[in-house]
Amino acid sequence: MDKKIGLIAGNGAFPLVFAREARRQGETVVAVALKEEADPQLEQAVDQITWLSLGQLGKTIRFFKDQGVTRAVMAGQVKHTQLFRHILPDLLVTKLLARVVNKKADTLLSAVTREFEQEGIQFLPSTTYLDHLLCPRGPLTRRAPTSSEKSDIDFGLPLARHIAGQDIGQTLIVKDKTVVAVEAMEGTDACIRRAGQIAGPGCVIIKVARPKQDLRFDVPVTGPRTLEAMKESGSAVLALDAGKTLLLEKETLLKVADAAQLCITGV
Amino acid sequence: MDKKIGLIAGNGAFPLVFAREARRQGETVVAVALKEEADPQLEQAVDQITWLSLGQLGKTIRFFKDQGVTRAVMAGQVKHTQLFRHILPDLLVTKLLARVVNKKADTLLSAVTREFEQEGIQFLPSTTYLDHLLCPRGPLTRRAPTSSEKSDIDFGLPLARHIAGQDIGQTLIVKDKTVVAVEAMEGTDACIRRAGQIAGPGCVIIKVARPKQDLRFDVPVTGPRTLEAMKESGSAVLALDAGKTLLLEKETLLKVADAAQLCITGV
Structure with a gap:
């Protein structure tokens, strides 16, 4: 059979x-x-x-x-x-x-x-067969986070988990250890564009899964459109929840990110 | 002397x-x-x-x-x-x-x-001499929250306090028990306009002080511009932290709110 x-x-x-x-x-x-x-x-x-x-x-x-x-x-x-x-x-x-x-x-x-x-x-979890597309821990791009970008990730990550835990949104955007934007219903890409308009280039985008995410229903997915929003708004870093976020078009994504000097990293 | x-x-x-x-x-x-x-x-x-x-x-x-x-x-x-x-x-x-x-x-x-x-x-606290301009508990406008608007306030208030407690932002916007928008650096009025664009009319705006707000430095203030943003976006209710938010132009504010059938209420 x-x-x-x-x-x-x-x-x-x-x-x-x-x-x-x-x-x-x-x-x-x-x-x-x-x-x-x-x-x-x-x-x-x-x-x-x-x-x-x-x-x-x-x-x-x-x-x-x-x-x-x-x-x-x-x-x-x-x-x-x-x-x-x-x-x-x-x-x-x-x-x-x-x-x-x-x-x-x-x-x-x-x-x-x-x-x-x-x-x-x-x-089954919708990530079945897609383990190789799950974001690993650490930098995926040629460029790793700078020490100041790392500080922004360290500052924002617990806040992002906090907000995702309240089922509000999965994305939080930080610059210079200040929260620039929090996603609710507008979606990741609109949130990234807003952050760029408010705080200019160099924003650090943190996207996490909900703590009790049911991978059968609602897997955070990152694709080329998110990278386009980052390029347009001059964002610097995309930090993704390692093991819980799918990079569906991984090769394209990393190629575009490397060309634009962007950093994608699993946290 | x-x-x-x-x-x-x-x-x-x-x-x-x-x-x-x-x-x-x-x-x-x-x-x-x-x-x-x-x-x-x-x-x-x-x-x-x-x-x-x-x-x-x-x-x-x-x-x-x-x-x-x-x-x-x-x-x-x-x-x-x-x-x-x-x-x-x-x-x-x-x-x-x-x-x-x-x-x-x-x-x-x-x-x-x-x-x-x-x-x-x-x-001294900058609210000194301004006690009569602090938002009291309960509806200030002729219109009180409907029962569904009350549910939205009850749903959003703990979330708003949560986020204010993390020093992220003071405003959270709810419709039909779903968080439409969370304020970070864009400010209350921009957040209200965004919510209107995303979820249409009928949004409930919840604005709270930080739990450890130092009233000498940073008092949440609501004025006519916030009401203009509400009118433009068709928002229904403004719920303010009772005893901790200043209504600087209270009479004008209530007149405008009543004319537009808006509800301002202290929570």
Whole structure:
């Protein structure tokens, strides 16, 4: 019998990266791609695929059971325009709302996973097969933090963990041992741009997981867009929670970072 | 002998309001107005005045001693463009930097006040004579918080105190029991505008003092500009730390709030 894994695919590169890695490691990937969310490229990256809407829970379970799936992951974010229905969901806002829902959705997702479990389908951490993309400890870029940047990390890291522990946001930005910006609903990249506008170049960005992060649902992911925001705002350092943050496009990311003299480091 | 009080006057309405109230209550006000900071109207609002630059500590002490001042207050913020010298200090940035310095300056200010003390001049809380302008507990406006707004306050208040306790920022903005925005260096009004852009109308703004706030140096002040930001962004409620926040232009503030159906409440 095949080694089979189910994939519930939201938006972004995460589901694609997961599918490719899982297949490279010998899995047959059976995907439920969420309509208006998942990347069409997924069709080529998996072995079986069906397109369903968010909320078609019964159909998802039936599809997985029909395909003989007993283990599955969720990867990629899901937009959600219901929460603040009265605002115009432009691109930014829609992205932001997705994150809110991710945060609020822990209890909902726990309930959903129990449904799957009752049907014999277990959810694995979405980092499964992606260990090599988890941020290690120490500098990943050619440039390591300077001693003053290291002081800023040491100053900000406990504060960032503190705030992430309150489910407020995962990013805190420091310069000269002063907190320049704290992320809540605006998202990492908007927070980075704000910090640049306020404090100019040289900011140190600290992004951490929640202390009780459930890696089945909500893995902090860093991609090229974050690096673009850093370049635009002249930020100096990106410090990531080692072992808990995924660098989905690691090679591109490090190439861009090195070219811009940026430092990415695991803490 | 006269009842005399010294005033070191930074920018904004605070020094003026203080001077007028102190004189109304029978004090002779002797002011050191900081050049490029203090409002020229101060000339008419005090009994004695001299214009000095920030840092002219010796001259300030000498002036107070010559005038027979033994008690003094500091009121109003001080801009500081030295800290992040490499950014263009536009109006917003300059305002923001002022707040940073206020935060960082606690140890510096303690050292400065010790200098005055050695010369026989004590610093009083800048709320002296202004008790009637401190935010009381409960609604100040005609409109009280709705039950859902009350839930948002209850949800956000401990988080706001938490963050203020870490010296990060004093303002936290909530909607539907989700943290929309956290203030760091951008200032209250910019934080309110951001929240409106992200989450639309109906945000609840919670502004608290630091748990160990030294009322001699750094009193949270709310004025008409905060209400303008609320009106622009459609915010619903301003919850202020009762007994620790000054409403400098209280009558105007409440008039504007009532006209816009806003709720201001002490918590």
